[in-house]
Amino acid sequence: MRVQLSRMELDYMPPEMRREMRERAARLGVLLPDGTFRKDVTQRYQDILMNVPPGTMKSRIVSVMGPCWVWTRWPEWRVLALSTTPDVALRDAIHSRDVLASDWYREMFEPTWRFSEDQDAKGNYKNTRGGQRQSKGITAKITGSRSDTILVDDPHDAKEIHSAPKREAVLLAWDTAIANRVNDLRSSTRLIIMQRLHERELAGHVLARGGVEHLCLPLEYEVKRACACPSCVRGETALGWKDPRTTEGEVLQQSRFPPEVVAAEKKRLGSYGAAGQLQQRPAPAGGGMFPRGWWRFHSLGGQRPLRNGAPVSRPEGCTDAPPARTPERFDRVFTTLDANFAEGLDSDPAVLWVVGTKGAQRFVLSRRVAHGYPDTERMLRQAAKDFPEASAHLVENKANGHAIVQTLRLVVPGVIAREPEGGKVVRAAALQPSVEAGDWHLLDGADWVGDVVEQFANFPRAAHDDDVDAASQGHIWLARPEVFVV
Known part of the structure; x- marks a missing residue:
């Protein structure tokens, strides 16, 4: 996930890919008029926030399949995976391990590692190349080695979002015990994936601090987004991806979310629930109790x-x-x-x-x-x-x-x-x-x-x-x- 590429990497790219990367860099302000790259652009975008609706396979893609893919390219990679409860974090760790241990995975990618015999628990396992996955609840005591990536998937329980002490406990854990548990503060990554449920939850907390790349996908497209972070104002992430939808109200995936399903979900969740979980807003677009x-x-x-x-x-x-x-x-x-x-x-x-x-x-x-x-x-x-x-x-x-x-x-x-x-x-x-x-x-x-x-x-x-x-x-x-x- 590089934003800036070295001269060697550009030289060895096919001409079409090189042209595309330069166009993207120019659009993002990374490429200077003289054809050189800005020196203040970091190699990796370290902090990423993803707000996506439920039912879009976010956990399967990011928390289950993502680590499996990284180990095909970087088997030494270590990840600390956190979720609202230890059970949820353990669930995804087990699913990920099932993929890693499958015959399909080993035949397809021919990994040069195997699971380490001295640490192969369901929620905490290593491979023989030094890679590791630790899985814990978001407010659990974090001990052990540091990681290359902190992966947070749904840090809040939707049923407890109105409890200020529980919300603040997550924010305190992030600020004091989680965010710096990385191998290299200059390059290690922190990825949060969740729905917006309250202005003062982890997503709102990191957005208020700034410096986070924000990928926001409402279920129904909104031409005017409320979020004023640089990514949303710019309309695309630093990696060059942007929402391909342009029509107000266009659904994220029509085959999966036909009109009758969307209408039923809005009715079930209510105005606030639909705003947060479907549209990634803490409150309805026009306002909740006070429009x-x-x-x-x-x-x-x-x-x-x-x-x-x-x-x-x-x-x-x-x-x-x-x-x-x-x-x-x-x-x-x-x-x-x-x-x-x-x-x-x-x-x-x-x-x-x-x-x-x-x-x-x-x-x-x-x-x-x-x-x-x-x-x-x-x-x-x-x-x-x-x-x-x-x-x-x-x-x-x-x-x-x-x-x-x-x-x-x-x-x-x-x-x-x-x-x-x-x-x-x-x-x-x-x-x-x-x-x-x-x-x-x-x-x-x-x-x-x-x-x-x-x-x-x-x-x-x-x-x-x-x-x-x-x-x-x-x-x-x-x-x-x-x-x-x-």
Whole structure:
């Protein structure tokens, strides 16, 4: 899987293949105008993420047949194969060994090795040339020799994807115990193959870090993909492969997935399940509980704000209707804070909304983010100063929320501690009808609008849910303002 080829390799290629490789290299920006190759292009693309639907033989091709093929060319190759449970990893290891031991394989490829007698367990076997396959659960303790390739196949259990501790356990294992268990950090490869089930699962985690080559195959082709990684924006992988489909909705394999099968799978999985497992999106394209088209917008003059002479763009899927005029006077102005006091930019942020109401309409006047207790306290103090007309400051009374309530009451009037009512999804469901009715208006052109719309669209499978919590807290308080903890 080379991206850059040596001069010798090019010289010994047939002319047709040499021409094709140069055209591909030029298309990918690897070939310079003077005919030489960029020196900063690595020999191997080390990190590869594959998102493909179930039923497409992903495990058979990658986890079973792949290692068998590599041992025909590189019998010294060592692989660490991981999956959501040891049983799944062991299953593929057994299937792969069955192929390696078959008469067909040995007659076809005439391998110069045999299985090592001193290590030939079902999930951990070697050959006499030094090649090895180890198979474990994704969160198992990893010991023993390092590998040339880390192969991760379905690291998450779909039934447990909403469990934050279980998701985080996989990410922690990847960052601290798995990703560096390779023979050579400069050239060894890491391959992850899975479906998208949540924004904060392993696929979302590595995409957010960057530097990964992404092969994404939705069951039904989408002309406009949501993923903004370089591979998806470019439309092809660094190896030169791209999805041959061009028609919206074209199925990945018509003979295997005829319309009646696709319709039955969508019904069985539901909108979120179909989005993740079939389309490789954490949430439906238009949004889940909160579709993008539900949001309304407001501006001071009732006109679309301009940037460089053109209207500021809104997130994909949002309405193009003119914004409402921001009222000069409100019935009530308040802030609502979803507080989180963990330090560090990787932690969930504390999010504060400033909201003005006019009848049933809600106008989001400002949205602010902080990390850690000191910044959160300063953020609320500043919001109270910037919006002196705010008569109430709602703070969720959970975890350390009680501490900030007691502190802020000494310096900011109107601080109200709010006890969470029900789970996050239950509270969001209470907010849902008012957003669907078009009662919530975001500040048109604000730099935070995209983050808010995307978080709501992906809820409850978004990486963060702080905006949803802040908004639902405010909505519930407005519906029953006399019911609060003082």
